[in-house]
Structures are given as C-alpha cells and as structure tokens.
Amino acid sequence: MAIEKTEDKLIIAAIDIMQHKGYSATTTKEIAQHAGVSEMTLFRKFPSKQTILDAIIDKYSYAFTMKKIFTEQLTYDIEHDLTAVSRTYQTFMEENKKIVLLAYKECNVHDEISERLTANPRLIKNYLMDYFKEMIELGKIGDINVELQVMNFLWMNLGYFSSQFISGKKVAQVPVEDFIEHSVKVFAKGLKKD
Numbered sequence: 001m002a003i004e005k006t007e008d009k010l011i012i013a014a015i016d017i018m019q020h021k022g023y024s025a026t027t028t029k030e031i032a033q034h035a036g037v038s039e040m041t042l043f044r045k046f047p048s049k050q051t052i053l054d055a056i057i058d059k060y061s062y063a064f065t066m067k068k069i070f071t072e073q074l075t076y077d078i079e080h081d082l083t084a085v086s087r088t089y090q091t092f093m094e095e096n097k098k099i100v101l102l103a104y105k106e107c108n109v110h111d112e113i114s115e116r117l118t119a120n121p122r123l124i125k126n127y128l129m130d131y132f133k134e135m136i137e138l139g140k141i142g143d144i145n146v147e148l149q150v151m152n153f154l155w156m157n158l159g160y161f162s163s164q165f166i167s168g169k170k171v172a173q174v175p176v177e178d179f180i181e182h183s184v185k186v187f188a189k190g191l192k193k194d
Contacts, residue, residue, distance in 0.1 A: 006035070006037060006041060006045055007045050007046075007055070009035040009036065009037065010031060010032070010035045010037070010042055010045060010046065010052060011052065011055055011056055011059055012035070013031045013032075013034035013035035014026065014031045014049075014052045014053070014056060015056055015098045015099065015102065016034060016098070017030055017031060017034055018053075018102050018105075019098045019101040019102050019105070022102075022105045022106060023049075023053060023102070023105075023106055026049070027049075028042055028043070028049055028052075031049075031052065056099065056102075057099075057119075060096045060099045065088050065092070066085070066088060066120075066123065066124050066127060067123075067127070069081075069084050069085060069088060069127075070127040070130075070131060074131070076134075076135065076138065076140060078135060078140060078141060078188040078191060078192065079184055079185060079188040081131070082153065082184045082187065082188055083180055083181070083184045085124070085128070085153075086157055086180045086183075086184055087180055089124070089157050089161075090157065090160070090161060090176050090179075090180065093161045093165075094161070094176075097165060100161075100165065103118075121154065124154065125150055125151070125154065128150040128153065128154070129146050129147060129150050132144070132146045132149060132150060132191075133146055135191075139193060140192070140193065141191040141192055141193060142191065142192070142193045144191060149191065152187075153187060156183055156187065160174075160176070160179050160183070164176075
C-alpha cells in the first residue's frame, strides 16, 4: 500500500473543505486539521492558501490529455475525433467533481480563481476551434460559424455532466457511453458537408 505524501493529503483536505465552504471561507488551520498535520507543516509545503489552490488546479489539470488528442491522435474523422474529446472530457469531469463544484462556487466571486479554473475549458475551446477550421479547409465539414459550433459541442458535454452531477439518475438514465456515441454522431452529421 502506497503511503500518501503530505502534499497530497493537504490538497485532498483543501478540496474536501473548499467544495463545501468555498475558497474564502476555508482556513489553512482547517485544511491542516483535516489532513492530520500541523498548520506549520502546511506552510512548509505551501506558503499560502493560494499556492494550495494553484497545486489543486495543476494536479487536476487535463490540458495535457487534451493536447495529446489534438497533437498526436487526430484521425480527421470528425465523429472519431469528437468522440475522443467527449470521452476525455466526461472522464475528467466525473473524476474531479469536487473541483467542478469549487469552480461553480467561486465563479464571479474571485477573478483570479475563476481565471485559473477556466483555463482548461478555454484551452479546449481553442483546440476545437483550430480543429474545426482545419476540417473546413480540408473540405470535411461545411462552412460553419466555428466559435458557435465549438461552444455548442462544449455545452452539450457540460449539459450531460451537469445533469448527472446535479440530479444523478433522476432526470436522465442515459449511460455516458450511450450519450457520447449518439450525441457525437448527430453533432458530427450536422457539421459534415452535404
């Protein structure tokens, strides 16, 4: 059994508390107590609460995974590529619900936190915009409003995650793989050239 590092304990404790109380209301003393260490140990590992938040965001960043899709794994088959993006997005969101809840709590409260927590969605948007523009140039999709269609794709994925996150199976009982397969198929069909 692997021994959990102090930094990891502190990050997990911070997420656990911040998801309920928010960033501002969470104290370093609470984080240290929840992690089972002294506040002095916390400050040896993280000089401030902001550096803990930065570590949380860095640890749970999925930018690398998305970059890999767009730089190494594209097939230029719109359905295949968007399926890979949707699957990565849904997996990340499911595994990091606590970070998502923190992002919801902190949006429009702390600009610096909102800026960091929205970095990944902005990066995905940019990757997708470049991809859609390239697909237009290759003649694989029609002449579309690129930003609008990228946002539609992202909203579709966020909508599925949010409905599962907020209401569980009370609203929709569609398994994630069924959602990805069917929604991406319809979305890709709408983009393809006639």
